[in-house]
Amino acid sequence: MKRALPILAVLVVLLAAIAIANPFFLEPAGFLAFLKRAAPLVILAAGQYFVVVSGEFDLSVGSLVTAEVVIAARLIDGDESATWPVLALLIVAGLLVGLVNGVLTTKLRVPSFIVTLGMLLVLSGAVFLWTGGAPRGALSEGFRTFGRGGLGTLPWSVPILLVAGAAAIWLMRADFGRTLKATGDNERAAALSGVRVDRVKIFAFMLSGLSAAVAAILLGGFAGVSAQVGQGLEFSAITAVVLGGVVLGGGRGSVLAAMAGAVTLEALFTLLNLYGVSGALESTVQGVIIIAAVAAGAIRLPRKPTPRRGDAHAAS
């Protein structure tokens, strides 16, 4: 919680600024609409957090989201009865892509950066080849309910977000979370102290794949089938995680802060939009955030020497 404080402060300021520009934001419906819009990115950021804190990257989530939405539309093709089987298939496909990313990274020792970049290209190429550039088919109403519908004024995205968020926090408090952080902090030490490093990392990648599947279900539901739905999401997710103070390279940062980072990023975009700033600035803003956040992290570190008795020689 302590780690999440700075980002929460920034978030509060941004939310206040939005409320000033748009009083409707303070009403439950307005705020819920904002949460609904933020939900996919927050879930993706939680998934990305697991990978980042273990010292890796997952760049494949954006094209995985696109692939899942396009596949869902083609398989469902407007047929209501296909909704649930396809939903299950999407979850399995997300986990599977994560598994492949994880296995290639850990067992073949290919840097995750390369593995997931390759996966990004493979997936986007495969989607293009399969669709020939234009998605076919249509999502069923049942499928779209998750991203579009709701219980009265409460959009389904919000309870889904809360459950996913709670699960992520719970996971990080369980043994898995501690071993994951230890792995990211110092893989060697973690391995020597009995952590099954490979297994932990593979699981982190699978969680990221799962989060992409859930995000795809919400995004596809929100606005329907599109071949651009996942474009740039991997960077939004990484930006959100970094914005939450999670250190690229692993070992430090909390999942709550990562998710708060995603809400903050979404709030920032909403604010820019409210003040009529062009959408083209979004990528610039993300770029600046990534550089600034990592630079800030790197500058702070030398000021905090941690002299410990007896390990002067071990310090690097």
Added chain:
Amino acid sequence: MPRPKAAVAVLTVLTVLGALVAAGCTTDKPTATTSSAAPAASDQASGTGDQASGTGAQSKFFVQADFDAQLAMRSQTPEGPANKPWEQAIAPKMIDTARYKKDGPYHLCFSNAAVNNPWRQVGWKTMQAEVGLHEEIEKFTALDAEGKDDKQISDIAELQAKGCDALIVSPNTTATLTPAVKAACGKVPVIVFDRGVETDCPVTFIKPIGGYAFGADAAEFLAEKVPAGGKVLALRILPGVDVLETRWSAAKVVFDRSRLQVVGVEFTDGDAAKTKSIVSDYLQRHGTIDGVWMDAGATAVAAIEAFEDAGLPVPPINGEDQQDFLQKWKDTGLTAVAPTYPTYQWRTPVIAALKILKGEEVPEMWNLPQPKVTSENLPAYLKPNMPPLHYALCGCEDLPGFPENWGGKRS
């Protein structure tokens, strides 16, 4: 060693960010999303920016003469068979092609800008089917430039070495492809369609009326249907792309003359989720929006859903002849219009090439009719068994393989 680790991370992230942005620019060409003929826009616009209507300054791509010509063409009756609009031409100035006359069978070649969006996909399938109709075409060689100018330049050079009898070009961009087309003109008869080039060396240039007519059709509909003083939201894909700028600049002229209030001109990147979010934001801010103008129909359904999800009636709106929009229109009884940039224009270059090789006259500027879908003719264009991203004005219904090859189902 936290510090080097972080530095490496920054570097790697930046590298990929750069690579991805670059990739995004080449694979997702905004021009291709809606593809429209590009008038060689070089002269400064003479249109005046009327700030009062909220439309901002006039686009630097605006050319008054082209605007006037396109708007006039809308009311002219095209010549040619009425049931085959892809063979019709508006006010054609026929030219003699006897010097290209040649005995068959023929080898036709095609340099395609891209097939990376639904519009081009439908068109490309239609063109292939048209080729299949003609026995005298012995060989059809097509190269896809994948939205890259440099690839298309080498594609055109490569095709010249393949012994083509005629070369069809759908240029990726106007200015950059001009020298390549000029070079090809010396060797084979060249037919250009969709976007133009800055040379008159091709035998014929085929295009529908154009972007000004598209934008004006939609804006005039709103000016008629939305009560005076009504708030109109204009949604555009991207700024600075000539083929989209013409659509908006024509709409701007119409809105400036009308009594409508344009409360926002927003860019959607052609993204459905973003479109829906933008419309939702405007509904929150303004309470109500009385009309929606769009420079392309791909995200029209997303805009409509924003009204539905907010529990508001959908105001007058324009889309395009895409199946999902037409279906929504019929199902919910929208007040709507759909200007088109017909995909049937992909049939015409093949027909033109054969005419040229047989020494028959063709129009120097082949302006195809550009119909709009209205509530009266909607039933004729709506084909319930076609996929959501199909373009209704494909002119492909009589071609072999319809509807399966276009992704449709036989009912």
